[in-house]
Amino acid sequence: MTAGNATQEAPLADGVHGPFNTRQLLRLDQALRIADSSTGLTFSVYVGELAEPSRESAESLHRQLAAPAESVLIAVSPQQRLLEIVTGGQARKRISDRDAKLAALSMVAAFGGGDLTGGIVIGLDQMASHAGRS
């Protein structure tokens, strides 16, 4: 399922176009699936440029998700070196802004070392733990 109903579906390319290789894509896939199934929330990861102001861009992307209230968007812009975590109204009750900030700190530490996949996986894991079981 492609995130965002306003965009077209495209089949998964074998890691050639994105910043991740096949093994990293599998790790991300597993982390996303575990986070979703354990919490009942919908986690989504965007890696790419965010138009300024970045917070508004990230919130616009979040609104494109199927159920924004129960969704969490992790938007990473490696070029701008910034990270935005957006939690919907329902998701925010389970992942407080403080929890999101803690996850963001861990993620930024990994990104600073050049580890995009590791940072995203750590962030997903932390937020899923904070959200608890559905």
Add this chain to the structure above:
Amino acid sequence: MGRSVAVSETVLLYVVIPALILLAVGGLAYASSSDGARRYRPGRPYEVEPVWFLAAQRAGGTPAIENDPAAARRPAAIGNASAARPATATGGASDRW
């Protein structure tokens, strides 16, 4: 007295064989690094198409995450989505590195 070693043998032992070993190791390292993905290095330019992942909702054998090159046309898509849906209260966090 040991036997005298020919120049060709010396060259083979100390130049050709080490060079072959170096090439083999270098080749292995190159082959394992060029697996299609461009690695991100902080501070270096990052010019890769945006990707957007979501865990699959379908139970079938479809790939669980998909690459979305269409997200490159984001501005139009964002405009449509913002117009279609009202803004809701959101939380979260921001950070930089």
